[in-house]
Amino acid sequence: MNSEKENFHQKIDIKKSFFYRFSQFVGFLLGARFFVAALLTFALYVSTYFLFNQDETFRKFVFDFKVHGIIFCTVLTILAGGIINQFYDFEKDHVVKPFRTRLQSFIKQKYFLYVYLFFSIISLGIAWMISHRVFVFFIVYQFFMWFYSHKLSRILILNNITFVSLTLYPFFGMMVYYGTFSKKVLLMAIFLFLILLCIDIVKDTLTKSVDRAFDYITIPNYFKSKNSRIIIISLLIITIAVSMKLILRTGISGFMAYYFSGGLFVFILCIYLLLNQSRKSNFVTLNILRFWVFVGIIAMLLNGLEGKL
Template identity: 85%
Template sequence: MNSEKETFQSKNYISKSLFYRFSQFVGFMLGARFFVAALLTFALYVSTFFLFNQDETFRNFVFDFKVHGIIFCTVLTILAGGIINQFYDLEKDHIAKPFRTRIQSFIKQKYFLYAYLGLSAISLGVAWLISHNVFVFFLVYQFFMWFYSHKLSRILILNNLTFVSLTLYPFFGMMVYYETFSKKVFLMAVFLFLILLCIDIVKDTLTKSVDKAFGYTTIPNYFKTKSTRTILISLLIITMAVSMKIITRTGITSFMAYYFVGGLFVMILCIYLLLKSTRKNNFLTINILRLWVFVGIIAMLLNGIESKL
């Protein structure tokens, strides 16, 4: 009887231990924004090969270890940025993101800081091995990642502009690396910047009261609801104008042309939802825009594959 009891207790202890380890793993993935980093990595590879580096063959691209090294450094920097951001936003996230915070609580904050320092050091080390210019590029990137989390995320307008700029910073680096300067690339960058800016502002409307309580001065908690809605609708109308410019003036074809034409209808739908100005509609708007960004990556991939065949 005692033997059976001990066996049961042993199995119970093992299952609890496995659950704890799994929770730690999930907590770290959420804290480091692993899934966001994975999406950005995919977007970087697609845009690098099919937009910035259209002349190189796939074989040469696969064996271009310098490019893979830069993307590897980017991924580590994004993971490190996610960790330091959740460290500074911990109190706010307890209210705004209770489930994520609960999962992350399985890991002590000091281990997150160790991971941040480790990821940053490895990223800079690899960047140094690639070239001194790449090292400086990532040193600047990591500094502004930290400075955004520490200070800029609480400052009106600067918080949104800095967040979106940091998201696009690696793509700008690839554009400079391949010296791909064209009207099409510029307009596509503006289009993406505006969509990401809208996403970030709409996200702030969902955490308006929490942000205000913890000293984050955002557009929704500084301006009235009507003014915030006007800003968002204006940005979406400008995005539509940029889409029209891309369609009519850059000679874009195939899947990407369909994407930007479809984007006009998506923007109209988002404007309609924002005019209602309810929490449910704002939540729906942010997810539609996020999905449309992902659709854009797939459209670029399909467009690139078609052009390479």
């Protein structure tokens, strides 16, 4: 009888231990923004091969270990940036994202910092082996990742511009690496910058009361709701203008032409939703814009495959 009770308790302890370890693992993935890093890595590979890489064959690209090294350093830096960002935003996330914070609580904050240092050092070590210029590139990237989390995320306008710029920084690096400078690439970069800026400001509208409580000065909690809405709608109108310029003046074709044409209707829909002046409309707008960025990555992939075949 006692042995049966002991076996029963052992099974419960094993289940608790498994749940604890699993929660630690999931908490780490969320703390490091692993899924965001995975999406950015996919986008970086797609844009590098199909947009920036104009001359290399697929075989040469696969065996270009310098490019893979740069992208790997980028992934480590993004993961490290996610960790340091959640370290500084822990109190705010406790209110805004209670479920994620609960999972992260299974791991002590000092272990997150150890992993942050590990990822940063490994990234810089690999960058040094590639070239001194790449090393400097990632030193700058990591510094601004930390500085954004430590200081800039609380400063009006700079928080949004810095966040979007850091998101696009690796793509700019690959563009410089391949020397791919053209009107089309420039307009696509402006388009992506604008849509990501809209996403970040709309996201701030959903957390403006919490941001105000924790001294994050954002556009929605500094300006009135009406003015914030005007700013977002103005950015969307400029994005529409850039889309039309891409369609009419750059000779863009294939799936990307369909993507930018479809974007005109998507942005008009977002403007209509924002005019409703409700939290639900802002939430729907945020997810539509995020989804449209993902659609853009897929469209670039399909367009590139069509052109390479």
